[in-house]
């Protein structure tokens with residue numbers, strides 16, 4: 122049994138993705154790598170940082186590796202030595 126993952130130039134489906142957030146951009150990369158022609162539509166005039174940072178869990182890192190983004194991430198990210206989660210009402214760990 123063979124599974125076809127690449128399409129020929131003549132049969133490239135065109136895919137529209139609405140929203141250039143984490144989900145939309147990840148989907149765009151994955152779908153484009155399968156041979157589709159992807160266009161991402163974003164309502165914001167520019168993409169920028171929201172908040173102080175983003176915590177990537179192990180499964181996210183696996184997905185980033187699949188998308189070929191792991192090395193770039195590791196060059197820009199840092200590995201925290203510990204986390205402290207607090208209840209926002211009481212402030213207790």
Ligand SMILES: Cc1cc2nc3c(=O)[nH]c(=O)nc-3n(C[C@H](O)[C@H](O)[C@H](O)COP(=O)(O)OP(=O)(O)OC[C@H]3O[C@@H](n4cnc5c(N)ncnc54)[C@H](O)[C@@H]3O)c2cc1C
Nearest residue numbers: 139140141142143144145162163164165172174175176177
């Ligand atoms: C304060 C905060 C901290 C967080 N911290 C973490 C964290 O540490 N780790 C973690 O894994 N997750 C974290 N999250 C969650 C994470 O940010 C979301 O799960 C993730 O951004 C969702 O991705 P998304 O692509 O679904 O949506 P979004 O990232 O929200 O992207 C949606 C995009 O679609 C665009 N859009 C919407 N409607 C239209 C339209 N009609 N036309 C065109 N464009 C449109 C929006 O402008 C936006 O750019 C945090 C969230 C918040 C709010």
